Amino acid sequence: MIDVKLLSENPDTFRASQRARGADESLIDAILAADSARRESIASFEALRAQQNAFSKRVGAAKGEEKQALLAEVKELSQNVKAAQAASDEAAAAYSALQRSIPNLIMDGVPSGGEDDFTVVKHVGTPRDFAAEGFEPRDHLELGELLGAIDMERGAKVSGSRFYFLKGVGARLEIALMNMALDLALQKDFIPMITPTLVRPETMQGTGFDVEHDDEIYKLERDDLYLVGTSEVALAGYHANEILDLSAGPTRYAGWSSCYRREAGSAGKDTRGIIRVHQFNKLEMFVYCSPEESEAEHAKLLALEEEMLAKVELPYRVIDTAAGDLGMSAARKFDCEAWVPTQDAYRELTSTSNCTTFQARRLNIRERETGADGKPGKTRSVATLNGTLATTRWIVAILEHHQNADGTVNVPVALRPYLGGLEVLPLL
RNA sequence: GGACACGUGCCAGAGCGGCCGAAUGGGCUUCACUGCUAAUGAAGUGUCGGGGUUAUACUCGACCGGGGGUUCAAAUCCCCCCGUGUCCGCCA
Numbered sequence: 001m002i003d004v005k006l007l008s009e010n011p012d013t014f015r016a017s018q019r020a021r022g023a024d025e026s027l028i029d030a031i032l033a034a035d036s037a038r039r040e041s042i043a044s045f046e047a048l049r050a051q052q053n054a055f056s057k058r059v060g061a062a063k064g065e066e067k068q069a070l071l072a073e074v075k076e077l078s079q080n081v082k083a084a085q086a087a088s089d090e091a092a093a094a095y096s097a098l099q100r101s102i103p104n105l106i107m108d109g110v111p112s113g114g115e116d117d118f119t120v121v122k123h124v125g126t127p128r129d130f131a132a133e134g135f136e137p138r139d140h141l142e143l144g145e146l147l148g149a150i151d152m153e154r155g156a157k158v159s160g161s162r163f164y165f166l167k168g169v170g171a172r173l174e175i176a177l178m179n180m181a182l183d184l185a186l187q188k189d190f191i192p193m194i195t196p197t198l199v200r201p202e203t204m205q206g207t208g209f210d211v212e213h214d215d216e217i218y219k220l221e222r223d224d225l226y227l228v229g230t231s232e233v234a235l236a237g238y239h240a241n242e243i244l245d246l247s248a249g250p251t252r253y254a255g256w257s258s259c260y261r262r263e264a265g266s267a268g269k270d271t272r273g274i275i276r277v278h279q280f281n282k283l284e285m286f287v288y289c290s291p292e293e294s295e296a297e298h299a300k301l302l303a304l305e306e307e308m309l310a311k312v313e314l315p316y317r318v319i320d321t322a323a324g325d326l327g328m329s330a331a332r333k334f335d336c337e338a339w340v341p342t343q344d345a346y347r348e349l350t351s352t353s354n355c356t357t358f359q360a361r362r363l364n365i366r367e368r369e370t371g372a373d374g375k376p377g378k379t380r381s382v383a384t385l386n387g388t389l390a391t392t393r394w395i396v397a398i399l400e401h402h403q404n405a406d407g408t409v410n411v412p413v414a415l416r417p418y419l420g421g422l423e424v425l426p427l428l
Numbered sequence: 429g430g431a432c433a434c435g436u437g438c439c440a441g442a443g444c445g446g447c448c449g450a451a452u453g454g455g456c457u458u459c460a461c462u463g464c465u466a467a468u469g470a471a472g473u474g475u476c477g478g479g480g481u482u483a484u485a486c487u488c489g490a491c492c493g494g495g496g497g498u499u500c501a502a503a504u505c506c507c508c509c510c511g512u513g514u515c516c517g518c519c520a
Binding site for chain 2 (some may be wrong): 042045049052060074075243376
């Protein structure tokens with residue numbers, strides 16, 4: 001959630017942010033009003049409570065008739081306190097609901113608008129010219145079947161549409177990819193984690209997902225648990241309600257988990273192959289750091305993603321996502337999109353978000369400031385960031401981009417050690 | 429799935445319905461003492477929110493796993509939930 005103190009000091013900045021996102025600007029004035037209503041009701045409740053506390057002390061000390069008299073007097077006061085408390089609770093709830101409904105303040109430079117209004121930061125590498133090479137590229141599913149790597153039909157038989165089996169070199173390729181990503185993360189001092197994939201509603205909500213309305217999320221009704229769409233959720237919840245010591249620098253995790261998405265709104269889109277599926281694996285980076293460090297960390301996460309893309313030798317572009325496409329928690333988001341030959345399009349392989357203090361506020365994750373005297377000072381919210389290091393979807397781009405005319409696929413050099421030295425994925 | 433027990437501050441651990449934001453011990457910080465370390469002595473040591481201040485100070489309220497309830501008054505009594513432990517059952 002957003003920092004209302006900051007908002008009350010710079011309401012216009014927040015209005016502009018809302019506008020850029022295509023979100024409701026009137027929420028800004030609504031929350032300012034709710035805040036002052038809340039303060040007022042708290043003040044009157046606490047004044048009454050203080051009176052009651054003073055009375056209670058006297059009741060405890062008194063005896064006999066005096067006590068009876070005091071009791072009679074304080075009884076009415078007690079009713080007033082209850083009413084004032086109820087009013088104050090209500091005002092606080094209204095305020096909190098508003099606070100939770102306002103998305104993160106976007107950063108300077110984030111383009112305004114929706115999904116298509118991103119700006120391209122750069123292009124790296126060149127898409128292969130298959131026409132010049134003299135053959136028509138096969139799509140990843142056709143290749144996957146030729147290699148015995150992907151089995152969609154049986155996926156559907158066992159689990160339904162958008163489920164699949166990775167088999168043989170397909171399974172090995174995914175494990176290789178994940179391991180290569182993990183090694184890169186380890187090299188950069190990320191702490192490896194294998195995370196829960198079922199989480200409680202609080203964890204889901206804390207991370208910025210709306211469990212009530214988001215129909216991307218799988219819910220286990222019977223157990224009141226949710227399947228995560230990314231290990232970001234578990235990694236954000238990991239330090240909930242804690243005060244971290246970040247004095248030695250950011251804490252960085254690399255979470256490996258399966259991810260689950262309902263893809264409810266995407267009927268008919270990407271129905272072929274494993275581009276858009278209900279379940280996939282992902283190696284996710286997650287960072288806790290001080291707010292001042294967040295932009296530099298964001299750049300580092302992006303650089304690591306690019307390092308991975310370089311390792312698998314894919315041409316890609318980096319985009320700065322537009323405000324309306326950021327999601328609730330992010331203040332800025334960069335996606336790396338790889339060239340997918342048979343789609344003649346760039347498709348998202350990684351996504352890294354700077355959530356500044358937004359998630360941390362919801363999850364109550366703080367750090368201890370160092371005072372001017374060098375002693376421990378006050379607490380404040382930390383910043384959180386996340387970014388993709390590898391996912392199942394990478395297989396799509398790797399197969400298609402590195403394919404040969406006969407349907408075999410060259411293994412990127414950096415990936416070979418993870419496939420036992422295999423240089424070419426052979427036909428089945 | 430069933431039964432019982434437990435959940436208190438950085439840790440351990442006491443706590444009678446009012447005198448409990450909470451004993452005691454340890455840790456940590458500061459000071460004193462000591463040639464250094466150790467030992468010893470003294471003081472301090474939570475979070476959130478309201479008011480107040482340029483900022484402190486100060487002041488008020490809340491917090492003893494979470495949420496409700498009883499009561500003038502709840503760490504203390506009652507209910508629900510969550511977690512932990514032990515035993516039984518069941519399953520991999």
